[in-house]
Amino acid sequence: MSDLLKLGLDDLHVALGGRMVPFAGYAMPVQYPVGVMKEHLQTRQAAGLFDVSHMGQVILQPSGSMEALVAGFAALMPVDVAGVKEGRQRYGLFTNDAGGIMDDLMFANRGDHLFVVVNAACKAADIAHMTAHLGAQVRPVTDRALLALQGPQAEAAFARIVPQVAAMRFMDVAVLDSAFGELWVSRSGYTGEDGFEISVPDAGARGLADALLAMPEVAPIGLGARDSLRLEAGLCLYGHDIDTETSPVEAGLGWAIQKTRRKGGAQEGGFPGAARILAEFDNGPARLRVGLRPDGRAPMREGTVLFHDGVAVGHVTSGGFGPSLDAPVAMGYVPANLSAPGTALTGEVRGKHMPVTVTDLPFRPSNFKR
Amino acid sequence: MKYTKEHEWLRVEGDLIVVGITEHAATALGDVVFVELPEVETMVAEGDEICVIESVKAASDILAPLDGEIVAVNDKLVDNPSLVNTDPTGAAWFFKMRVEDTSVIDDFMDEDEYAELIG
Structure with a gap:
């Protein structure tokens, strides 16, 4: 090492x-x-x-007005940046022109600047991406x-x-x-x-x-x-549950795209991949990320192919054993018409088709102090 | 007790050979959450993948150490896979097999040789 x-x-x-x-x-x-x-x-x-x-810690320090920096950052994400008040943080996503996800992140309004935390594996690419658009305002910590x-x-x-x-x-x-x-x-x-x-x-x-x-x-x-x-907790791991091929809507991350960035909103569009992402809000995505509960105790790992009526319909993107549930848990993508909780599928594990049920996410309620 | 390069232990019990995984293997696997055992009365060949062990981290196989017949399996591991971590060389035996001649286990590593292997 x-x-x-x-x-x-x-x-x-x-x-x-x-x-x-x-x-x-x-x-x-x-x-x-x-x-x-x-x-x-x-x-x-x-x-x-x-x-x-x-993980990557980055300060975005405005060279001009804070408003201009906020607008510049909002041009990279389908997220309401201006609506984050001083002292608050929000989940964000860098999207590409095809509507895929380049990374997910947290950003905070710290009054006279923004503070961003990005994934380790994407850190260099994210800093390059932000610098290409925001120049010297981007200051890695x-x-x-x-x-x-x-x-x-x-x-x-x-x-x-x-x-x-x-x-x-x-x-x-x-x-x-x-x-x-x-x-x-x-x-x-x-x-x-x-x-x-x-x-x-x-x-x-x-x-x-x-x-x-x-x-x-x-x-x-x-x-x-x-x-x-x-x-x-049903949270995505970048590079597994979300990547440049998955859109935020497919990934079930539509909640991260506030109304103001959607059709009819005051800040409608104006982010990479807006055409695909806004259309998916209207028409529904072809596939969706879902929770999966395998029967029995055998985990269904990442890559497990999912079947419905003997036809391959999707795959597991994260899977393992949930110690708090004392049971295996997984997430994966399935066609939208097979995404309803309770849908019975099978996953191929070591050549055998094992029953697995589509489930709501998260697998257990979160415990945040709101 | 004798040991394989695949980190199994073997011991003779009457005319049978009892097989489990070593403490070193159990520690490396981490918390075991699922065990799949072979069917009793199946004939197996040396090197066959006959058990599956899933830990919180990954899946791995146990290979048949010898040619023979599976005559008993430890169903307790199915209900309580964590036995593999808490008592790998005792309560967490995996299967018992009948072989032509139990003296074949003399060819496997003894404790000192195994200790050297795992360094």
Whole structure:
């Protein structure tokens, strides 16, 4: 793994017994000694600390007016950027001219600038894409770690360090002073639980991580449980459930496209792929991302072909075992006419057709503090 | 107890050979969530994929270590796959097979040789 980038907290992960694997060019902890199952349940029941410093943190600093920057950023996404008030964050998607998804992201209005967090594997391409349209306003942040503290006891733990976080609501952002430097905090995450994502200066990252891990509610969580947590929460993993071939409407992400960007809205269209995406709102997409519950205990992994009446109709894009459901769960794409919850399909696993049922997403209700 | 390169353990029990996976293999797989066992009274050939183990991370197979007949399988693993992690060399045996001559297991690695293999 010598050619892999190391996280700033690499020493900590190794000291905690993390099993390091390559992910998006980084050596990342996939699990700690207690294993994926216990890490997953720890996050659902108490709190888990994730190092997601591999993700891209980018500041968009206006060279002219904030309005001009907001308009420029909104030209890259089918999302209402202007409607995000100061101190708030929103989910966004870069689309391409064919209406496919180039990446999904979070962006925040921090008053005099925007702050964006993008996927690790897409980071270089996203920065190039934004820079091509927004020029020198795009400023990658390279001196900060990103930690996620997730779970029902995340607030109690984090508030011991920064009491103000208790007042934050889901998708609020704040810049808060701490003993570990200036923290850029959002009340959000990727687990379906309440929690925070915390950008911390590199110099303070180890201190903050140590302080959180010293608390009885908090344990370190690797990428394995991050994946099972987000899968149970019905959240997309870029490059798997969504990619340049899938449109936001097919992916069931129409909720991320506010009315103002749709037909008849004040900011109608004006984003890459608008023709396809707006037409899919009118006519319905040909296929849809759905939740899938296999019968029995055998997981249906990514790539499993789905059949209806013996005809191949789609495939699984994410699949595994959901520890909180104590059952296998998956997501995949099926034709729109087979997307209703309760539809019976089969998935081909090791040459056998195994029953699987289309299900609503998420698999379990989320626990956000709204 | 003897060991295969595929990280199975073998032990003789009367005129049968009992097969499971090693602690090293169980740890590497991670939390086991599903086990599929062969049918009793099937004849298997060395190298046949006869069991499936699914962990939270991935699927893997257990190969038949020898030619022979499956005479018993451990149904407890189907209901409680996590036994593979908690007691891999005891309660979590996978199957028992009848072979022509149990002394064939002398050809497999002993504990020291296996320890060397997994370093």
